Amino acid sequence: MSSVVPGNGETEAQISPDSARKQGGWTTFPFIAGTLMGSSIALSGWANNLIVYMIEKFHVRSIDATQTFNIAAASTSLLPVIAAILADSILGCYTVIWMSSLVAILGIILLSLTAMLEPLRPAPCQNGSSMCPIPSKVQFSVLYSGIALASIGVAGTRFTIAAMGANQFEESKDQRIFFNWFAVTLYTSMVLGATVIVYIEENVSWTLGYCLCFAVNVIGLAILLLGRRYYRHVKPQGSPFTRLAHVITATILKRKIPLSSRAEDYYYQKDGAAEKGASMPTKSFRFLNHAALETEGDTKADGSIAKPWRLCSVQQVEDLKCLLRIFPLLSSSIVLCTTLPVVSTLTILQALTVDRHLGPNLKVPAGSMIVFILTSTAINLTFIDRLLFPMWQKITHKSPMPLQRIGLGHLFNMTGMSVAALVESRRLKLAQIHHLSDHPGSTVPMLVLWLVPQLVLVGLGEAFHYPGQVTLYYQEFPKPLRSTATAMISVVVAISYYLSTAVIDLVRRVTPWLPDNINKGKLGNVYLMFAMMQMFNFFYFLFISKCYKYQRLEEGNKSNNESCNTEK
Structure with a gap:
């Protein structure tokens, strides 16, 4: 255990x-x-x-x-x-x-x-x-x-x-x-x-x-x-940057597929297994949601991803969005x-x-x-x-x-x-x-x-x-x-x-x-x-x-383990 x-x-x-x-x-x-x-x-x-x-x-x-x-x-x-x-x-x-x-x-x-x-x-x-x-x-x-x-x-x-x-x-x-x-x-x-x-x-x-x-x-x-x-x-356990590269590649490959308004059409993964019934991907940087859009042949019979460069989990997409949100703040610190x-x-x-x-x-x-x-x-x-x-x-x-x-x-x-x-x-x-x-x-x-x-x-x-x-x-x-x-x-x-x-x-x-x-x-x-x-x-x-909107608030306002896809 x-x-x-x-x-x-x-x-x-x-x-x-x-x-x-x-x-x-x-x-x-x-x-x-x-x-x-x-x-x-x-x-x-x-x-x-x-x-x-x-x-x-x-x-x-x-x-x-x-x-x-x-x-x-x-x-x-x-x-x-x-x-x-x-x-x-x-x-x-x-x-x-x-x-x-x-x-x-x-x-x-x-x-x-x-x-x-x-x-x-x-x-x-x-x-x-x-x-x-x-x-x-x-x-x-x-x-x-x-x-x-x-x-x-x-x-x-x-x-x-x-x-x-x-x-x-x-x-x-x-x-x-x-x-x-x-x-x-x-x-x-x-x-x-x-x-x-x-x-x-x-x-x-x-x-x-x-x-x-x-x-x-x-x-x-x-x-x-x-x-x-x-x-x-x-x-x-391996480079997290590979996961981010998956998101970018999958977004490009699926850019012409229309986005769905139903949460069940997106791929969620937790502890290696698919998880259904989760909330919709966030609306910020909406074009990246294409990477988590599940299409025929993207998953195996057990629910795992069959083509990692074509399908990503919603959490992977939200991780990349976190970085994109914080980059403007990073840029403002350069002259500082x-x-x-x-x-x-x-x-x-x-x-x-x-x-x-x-x-x-x-x-x-x-x-x-x-x-x-x-x-x-x-x-x-x-x-x-x-x-x-x-x-x-x-x-x-x-x-x-x-x-x-x-x-x-x-x-x-x-x-x-x-x-x-x-x-x-x-x-x-x-x-x-x-x-x-x-x-x-x-x-x-x-x-x-x-x-x-x-x-x-x-x-x-x-x-x-x-x-x-x-x-x-x-x-x-x-x-x-x-x-x-x-x-x-x-x-x-x-x-x-x-x-x-x-x-x-x-x-x-x-x-x-x-x-x-x-x-x-x-x-x-x-x-x-x-x-x-x-x-x-x-x-x-x-x-x-x-x-900017904080994704994780300090001092217990939000849990330290809250996932990055929760918007304020």
Whole structure:
């Protein structure tokens, strides 16, 4: 006898009742959190200081270094969807995570070798000379191979472990709490990497900093393996994307057959057997209903499907409709997520030109500026979860919906970008007053703390929209695509990084706003341009969210296991 674990991130599989009682739940959280911390500290340690490392040790031009970072970050965010597909259809979350961790460790080893061995990096610049040795092809190959492997490894771990963690819980309330604590753990870990390890890299040794990244990644992998006996392992049962392809093909093949108004003319399937007397397919995307229209020869004598590429169940059709409904919301998040790559990378260039001393003995590393975003996000996540949302629920008698959280994220991100433009105008004015445009190595008489407000606002926006998006996609996606759902936010982030890279590259080509010496440019105009993009995108989001109807409501308004074909 067996039972199905509901709400899991992979395709549904059979688990014995005894196994279900002993495995999963909050017992697994320390192992999942430990694995996430190891991976995230390592990522934050090498990635947040990558721009500085490339400029100082490989003599890469500043804007080119930021572009390289954005591409690496985009790849780190795009590849999780591939890992999620493998987890959903073939390998399972646990296997994908430990394999990806090994790849990340290999990448960090290569980065460590570039810092450790002099032949793997160019010679230092000569004092007083603006001409620096150009890295050889071999040196660039080792550097970029390390970045690529480390990015691929992180991509396979970061969001797959979110799905694996959610798989350990059956109740939607527990899953929501898990996602909040997952985000807190993620951002806290990133803060540790961006402060401790980045400080060591800049002030003690790049080699020691990268070796620490290697060590914490290995520890995270060990914690994952130690918790294996406690996890709820769900065996994947084939690719859910094949089911969606069946719907598209069957729709095309039956496009000329008139749709019926009788429910019994459509094919319903539950637990492998045909089920009659169910409700009609939904009216949205009505043309897809052709795929579930049953005609002669489509089924066998026992009621099962004879031609899967010609006939699909109503549930398969509704699963595809779920994806089509949520795609407009996904598109509205692309410009929203450009805020983080734009502000975090360009702020580093600003930080390199201002006074970073906090007292006589402490100098803030430029690569650590992102720590203000991460700290703001981690603190505000706790404040939102423990104070703001309980007050909201007490006043309105309803929990805040994911789209409301995302909308607030839009507003704070837009404000952060506007503040960044104002601060940059002050920094540039000071540079002009002191005639520093022709002295790229000179320091503008402006404290680095002036750059903090824009980062804090972006972090506050992250605290609202990041958990809101993860919750929305996990909640609204069809069950067989739950791991893919948690990776969708990473796909949006990846497209955002590519978009920001493309826009900045276009700005460099057609305007004088972004020269290598930003004291000669107009970086504030770049911030204003992105703020305007955010504003127009916010209006688009409001229109899309007003048209969207939730398929599964939180907090027991609807069952977590409700099928996607129920319309509000």
